[in-house]
Amino acid sequence: MSDDIDTLIARLPSLGDSVLVTLEMTIGGAVVALIVALLLGFGSRTETLWVRGPSRVIVEFFRGTSLVVQFFWLFYVLPEFGFKLESMVVGIVALGLNYGAYGAEVVRGSINAVPTGQWEATTALNFGRLHRIRRVIFPQAWALMIPMLTNLLIQLLKGSALASTVFLHDVQFWTEQLRQATQDTYLSFGIGLLVYFAIAYVLTLLMNWLETRAKHRLGQGVPRPSLRETLRLKPREDADVRVKEVVS
Numbered sequence: 001m002s003d004d005i006d007t008l009i010a011r012l013p014s015l016g017d018s019v020l021v022t023l024e025m026t027i028g029g030a031v032v033a034l035i036v037a038l039l040l041g042f043g044s045r046t047e048t049l050w051v052r053g054p055s056r057v058i059v060e061f062f063r064g065t066s067l068v069v070q071f072f073w074l075f076y077v078l079p080e081f082g083f084k085l086e087s088m089v090v091g092i093v094a095l096g097l098n099y100g101a102y103g104a105e106v107v108r109g110s111i112n113a114v115p116t117g118q119w120e121a122t123t124a125l126n127f128g129r130l131h132r133i134r135r136v137i138f139p140q141a142w143a144l145m146i147p148m149l150t151n152l153l154i155q156l157l158k159g160s161a162l163a164s165t166v167f168l169h170d171v172q173f174w175t176e177q178l179r180q181a182t183q184d185t186y187l188s189f190g191i192g193l194l195v196y197f198a199i200a201y202v203l204t205l206l207m208n209w210l211e212t213r214a215k216h217r218l219g220q221g222v223p224r225p226s227l228r229e230t231l232r233l234k235p236r237e238d239a240d241v242r243v244k245e246v247v248s
Contacts, residue, residue: 003182004182004184004187007178007181007182008178008182008187008191011174011177011178011181014169014174015171015174015195017169018169018170018171018173018174019171019195019199021088021163021168021169021170021171022157022160022170022171022199023199024088024092025088025091025092025095025160025163025168025170026095026153026156026157026160026199026203028088028091028092028095028096029091029092029094029095029096029099029156029160030095030096030099030153030156031096032092032093032095032096032097032100033095033096033097033098033099033100033103033152033156034100034103034149035096035100036096036097036100036101036103036104037100037101037102037103037104037106037107037149038107039055039104040055040058040059040100040101040104040107041103041104041105041106041107041108041111042107042108042111042133043055044056044059044104044108045108045111045112055104058101059101059104059105060101061101062097062098062100062101063098063101063102063105067094067095067098067159067162068162068165070094070097070098071090071091071094071162071163071165071166072165072166074090074093074094075087075090075166087163087166087167087168088168090163090166091160091163091166091168095156095159095160098159099152099155099156099159102152103149103152106145106148106149106152107141107145109145110141110142110144110145110148111137111138111141113141113144114137114140114141114144118136118137118140119132119137121136122136122137139214139217139218140218142214143211143214143215143217143218143220146207146210146211146214147211149207150203150204150207150208150211153203153207154200154203154204157196157199157200157203158196158200161196164176171192171195171196172192174192175188175189175191175192175195176188178191
């Protein structure tokens with residue numbers, strides 16, 4: 001057991017590099033996925049058939065095919081056509097396209113969930129289509145879609161573990177290397193679980209903050225005061241606040 005601990009301590013510096021690779025893939029894939037989701041989500045709602053048709057085909061194709069096959073196709077098959085991508089680019093593109101297709105349905109559904117009265121109000125105010133979407137419809141849809149996008153972001157993080165199949169030294173690769181070095185499955189994969197959980201938890205907190213901010217801009221919630229703002233309250237002001245809370 002002591003030998004396993006020594007091996008673990010010796011490999012901790014390389015864990016930082018592996019976490020960085022996983023974060024790069026996750027953030028890069030999330031950015032690509034968001035762009036793809038917005039384009040395909042809005043494209044799936046347009047009345048123009050030559051835009052709506054290809055958008056639906058792309059969404060169904062990437063939702064209906066395996067992420068593993070997409071990794072292998074981009075890494076091994078695409079070079080046969082003269083396009084060779086680096087492993088990191090393959091990971092980002094594969095994750096972005098796959099989860100972007102799922103995100104497109106989130107975008108489309110959230111836009112459809114905006115009350116009809118909001119659309120009618122923008123028409124009555126004679127807003128242009130772009131102005132209508134940017135100033136009225138999308139801010140409301142954005143607040144609705146963030147919780148579902150949070151789930152997709154966590155799924156994307158876990159899907160990034162497949163990048164070890166295209167020779168990326170991510171957290172999954174580091175975990176497997178530790179298992180081979182220590183021959184201890186519980187230790188190696190237990191640490192891998194904790195690392196992925198820690199990353200997922202931080203991402204969830206960030207997305208929750210983003211959701212709170214989006215709802216506050218719509219007037220749907222009051223943000224909690226920060227610790228600095230709380231400490232700035234004078235004793236008398238603090239007492240007044242408590243009295244008002246009791247009265248209310």
